Amino acid sequence: MTRTAIPRKNNGTVRKATPSRYGAGRPGLLWAAPAAVFFGLFAIIPLIMVAVLSFTAWDGLSDPEFVGLANWRTLLDDPLMAKSLWLSVLITALGVIVQTALSILLGVWAAGHQRNRAVLSAIYVVPLLLSIAAVSVLWRALLDPNLGVPAQVPWLFGDGNLFGTQSSAIAVLVFVSTWQFTPLHTLIYQGAARAVPPVLYQAAEIDGAGRVRQFFHVTLPQLRNAIITSTILMVVGGLTTFDTVLILTQGGPGSDTTISAYYMYQKAFKSFDYGSASAIALLLVLVSTLISLIVARLSGYDKMRSTMEGL
Amino acid sequence: MSKSRPNHLAGFGSGLWLLVVGLPLYVMLIATFQSRPDYAANGPLAFPEHLTLDNYIKDLNSGFAQYFLNTVIVTACVVGIVLLLVPPLAYTIVRSRGRIASTVFRLFLLGLAIPSQAVIVPMFFVISEAGLYDNLIGVILPTAAFAMPVCALILTGVMRDITPDLYEAMTVDGASSRRIFFQLVLPLSRSGLATIIVFSALQAWNGFLFPLVLTQSAETKVITLGLYEFQTEHGVDTPGLLAAVVLSMLPILLVYLFARRALVQGLMGVGGK
Numbered sequence: 001m002t003r004t005a006i007p008r009k010n011n012g013t014v015r016k017a018t019p020s021r022y023g024a025g026r027p028g029l030l031w032a033a034p035a036a037v038f039f040g041l042f043a044i045i046p047l048i049m050v051a052v053l054s055f056t057a058w059d060g061l062s063d064p065e066f067v068g069l070a071n072w073r074t075l076l077d078d079p080l081m082a083k084s085l086w087l088s089v090l091i092t093a094l095g096v097i098v099q100t101a102l103s104i105l106l107g108v109w110a111a112g113h114q115r116n117r118a119v120l121s122a123i124y125v126v127p128l129l130l131s132i133a134a135v136s137v138l139w140r141a142l143l144d145p146n147l148g149v150p151a152q153v154p155w156l157f158g159d160g161n162l163f164g165t166q167s168s169a170i171a172v173l174v175f176v177s178t179w180q181f182t183p184l185h186t187l188i189y190q191g192a193a194r195a196v197p198p199v200l201y202q203a204a205e206i207d208g209a210g211r212v213r214q215f216f217h218v219t220l221p222q223l224r225n226a227i228i229t230s231t232i233l234m235v236v237g238g239l240t241t242f243d244t245v246l247i248l249t250q251g252g253p254g255s256d257t258t259i260s261a262y263y264m265y266q267k268a269f270k271s272f273d274y275g276s277a278s279a280i281a282l283l284l285v286l287v288s289t290l291i292s293l294i295v296a297r298l299s300g301y302d303k304m305r306s307t308m309e310g311l
Numbered sequence: 312m313s314k315s316r317p318n319h320l321a322g323f324g325s326g327l328w329l330l331v332v333g334l335p336l337y338v339m340l341i342a343t344f345q346s347r348p349d350y351a352a353n354g355p356l357a358f359p360e361h362l363t364l365d366n367y368i369k370d371l372n373s374g375f376a377q378y379f380l381n382t383v384i385v386t387a388c389v390v391g392i393v394l395l396l397v398p399p400l401a402y403t404i405v406r407s408r409g410r411i412a413s414t415v416f417r418l419f420l421l422g423l424a425i426p427s428q429a430v431i432v433p434m435f436f437v438i439s440e441a442g443l444y445d446n447l448i449g450v451i452l453p454t455a456a457f458a459m460p461v462c463a464l465i466l467t468g469v470m471r472d473i474t475p476d477l478y479e480a481m482t483v484d485g486a487s488s489r490r491i492f493f494q495l496v497l498p499l500s501r502s503g504l505a506t507i508i509v510f511s512a513l514q515a516w517n518g519f520l521f522p523l524v525l526t527q528s529a530e531t532k533v534i535t536l537g538l539y540e541f542q543t544e545h546g547v548d549t550p551g552l553l554a555a556v557v558l559s560m561l562p563i564l565l566v567y568l569f570a571r572r573a574l575v576q577g578l579m580g581v582g583g584k
Contacts (some may be wrong), residue, residue, distance in 0.1 A: 026406045026407055026488070027399075027406050027488040027491075029412065031402055032399065032400045032403035032404065032412065034399070035399065035400035035463070036400070036418070036457070038396055039456050042455075042457075043453075043456045044422075044518065045433075046434050047425060047429065047430055050430060050432060053432065053433065058520050060436070061417070064432070102328070105321065106324075108326060109318065120325060120329060121575075123332065124332055125567070126564075127425060129557065129560055129564060129567050130556070131534075131535050132517065132519075132535075133536075133539055134517075134538055134559050134560060136555065137340055137541075137542050137552060138335065139335075139541075140542065141355075141552055142339070147351060147355070148355060152354045152355070153356075179332070179335070182328075184578060187575055187579050188579065190579055194579070216570070232424075242428075242519075243520070246539075247539055261426070261428045265431075268432050269524065274432050277432055278432055281428060281430070281431070281432065284429055286425070287422060289424045292420070292421070293421075293424075
């Protein structure tokens with residue numbers, strides 16, 4: 001934090017020095033310093049350390065040894081790394097598609113004002129309140145091949161072992177995330193749908209547009225910002241899914257659901273290869289940061305606009 | 312929305328989703344009131360003949376009470392830190408026009424994209440070096456840091472909606488930044504403050520990775536870890552396990568019932584204009 005021209009303390013003297021509408025009575029940067037320092041210590045500095053460690057070989061006991069791009073080269077040749085990245089992208093993409101479709105429909109519907117909608121939306125939120133760990137444990141128990149639901153409903157689940165093949169294990173992971181996080185995105189879309197000016201619908205109705213046309217030509221375009229926000233949350237959440245995989249599939253069968261975040265955890269805390277783990281971690285950060293930056297630019301968050309402006 | 316005709320198709324669809332959400336929760340709930348042999352014999356879909364609270368009692372006697380207490384401590388401290396640090400930060404971001412303030416804001420926005428997995432390796436060593444391994448403080452500090460970006464985002468959104476005239480009026484009266492903060496900004500941001508309390512509490516209560524890597528012993532175990540280990544160690548005791556899941560969500564459910572409006576508004580505001 002360097003010094004700036006902004007007065008740190010205004011002892012009433014700024015009154016005369018009001019150069020513009022926005023000029024005076026502004027807090028100094030000291031106000032932000034505690035939070036910035038705290039965040040820097042526990043998020044930014046560790047992140048820099050990850051970047052440095054990704055160029056070292058380190059078992060956690062001896063001193064880290066600088067090895068240049070060796071970790072990156074190894075990862076490039078590592079078939080498991082490529083597979084884990086592909087799985088991360090696949091599971092994320094499936095999640096985004098399913099959850100977006102569901103939550104837009106539910107959110108737009110819930111934006112109406114009838115009483116039963118309020119009650120229903122209250123129930124919909126419940127999965128969101130459970131921790132990822134709790135939700136994963138719940139579904140692991142419900143889908144257990146021997147004691148769970150599949151054993152009782154064989155016509156629906158076949159042999160019942162949903163964790164036995166790659167496609168069904170992926171389907172379970174996507175389903176469980178959807179089950180838990182659709183409420184979150186529903187709420188985002190619900191808020192955005194409420195903010196659509198009613199005039200637009202009245203105009204559309206005068207033009208003779210039916211409900212479906214109104215949805216595609218009025219509602220969807222007006223949800224643009226919500227779609228951006230919700231998509232980034234899904235992408236970052238999806239790429240970094242960890243608890244779900246650890247508890248539901250342990251990356252299996254074989255390595256068939258070993259997504260990158262889980263692979264990183266294994267590298268670090270099972271194989272004690274902290275250098276490679278750091279490289280994977282950095283890769284995850286780069287990808288999710290890139291996506292967030294694009295989204296922040298698109299959505300105008302970084303321009304600090306008021307949410308009240310620009311109707 | 313056109314309010315003229317009810318949309319039956321959409322109503323049906325959302326009813327279907329209600330089943331998808333509600334049925335598993337219902338199955339979970341009835342499972343927890345069955346004895347283990349009953350559950351094994353009848354399967355998860357049968358309605359129990361003999362209801363019992365034994366699973367809950369057993370869970371609470373087997374360490375979950377301690378995990379509960381630990382989670383409460385972690386959650387309270389995280390909320391405290393966030394509440395102490397984020398409002399002044401958001402105030403500066405909204406009111407300062409300097410480039411540094413907007414850089415700081417961008418840094419926090421960037422923080423939204425940093426997954427906790429990304430920093431877990433150095434965090435493990437930093438916390439160990441600091442002598443905080445297997446100590447709740449070692450869990451609290453990073454958890455609070457990672458709760459801050461989303462709270463900053465929510466709170467700046469709320470504070471931006473305070474109209475400039477109000478600041479100006481107070482400035483003309485000769486109010487200091489501190490007075491403006493305590494007498495104008497904080498009172499007008501009450502809904503935002505409630506939202507960040509709920510958010511940081513949720514995040515702390517549900518935290519998994521930091522406790523997983525940064526703690527070890529039963530004395531420092533939090534609920535999410537307790538659930539995970541319960542599953543790996545006594546996986547066949549499904550009623551007991553599910554009772555623990557229900558226990559883990561009870562406090563959050565209570566918070567939600569009280570702060571529903573704040574949570575929902577905060578989430579809905581995220582997607583706004």
